[in-house]
Amino acid sequence: MEYTVHEVSQQTGISPYTLRYYDKLGLLPGIRRDANGVRRFTDSDLEWLDLICCLKSAGMPLRQIKTFVCLSHEGDRTLEQRCDLLFAHRDAMQQEIQRLQRLFGVVTGKAQCYQEQLERYRQHGSLVESSGYPASAKISREDCDYDG
Numbered sequence: 001m002e003y004t005v006h007e008v009s010q011q012t013g014i015s016p017y018t019l020r021y022y023d024k025l026g027l028l029p030g031i032r033r034d035a036n037g038v039r040r041f042t043d044s045d046l047e048w049l050d051l052i053c054c055l056k057s058a059g060m061p062l063r064q065i066k067t068f069v070c071l072s073h074e075g076d077r078t079l080e081q082r083c084d085l086l087f088a089h090r091d092a093m094q095q096e097i098q099r100l101q102r103l104f105g106v107v108t109g110k111a112q113c114y115q116e117q118l119e120r121y122r123q124h125g126s127l128v129e130s131s132g133y134p135a136s137a138k139i140s141r142e143d144c145d146y147d148g
Contacts, residue, residue: 001042003046005019005020005041022049023039026066028048030042030045058093059092068085071085
């Protein structure tokens, strides 16, 4: 079965503009056009689109996704390169997960501290000063994305 850009957009929630952009970037090299130049997506194209969206949602830059797509279209001789690319991204994701877990701990500790202060305030009508930082909430500047 074949689908137009608008049909794919309705099925996937991806805007027509984004679908055309992905095609223009070469992320969807299998997309054919009919006699009028209208893009025609197949079920196979939709599977590729799902993978592209998964990789993008996982934080892979479009440049790397294009590399992966190009390698895939070169066939089995690029299996090792594709594995390397995916494992490298997986490792980067794991590091980001660990960074976010540290930040989650800091935010959770801070929220609990304020919750305790609020409970003391409700019980006694005043706050007892506290630093608000639990001892386990060590964080470095590298963990935070400072914009300046």
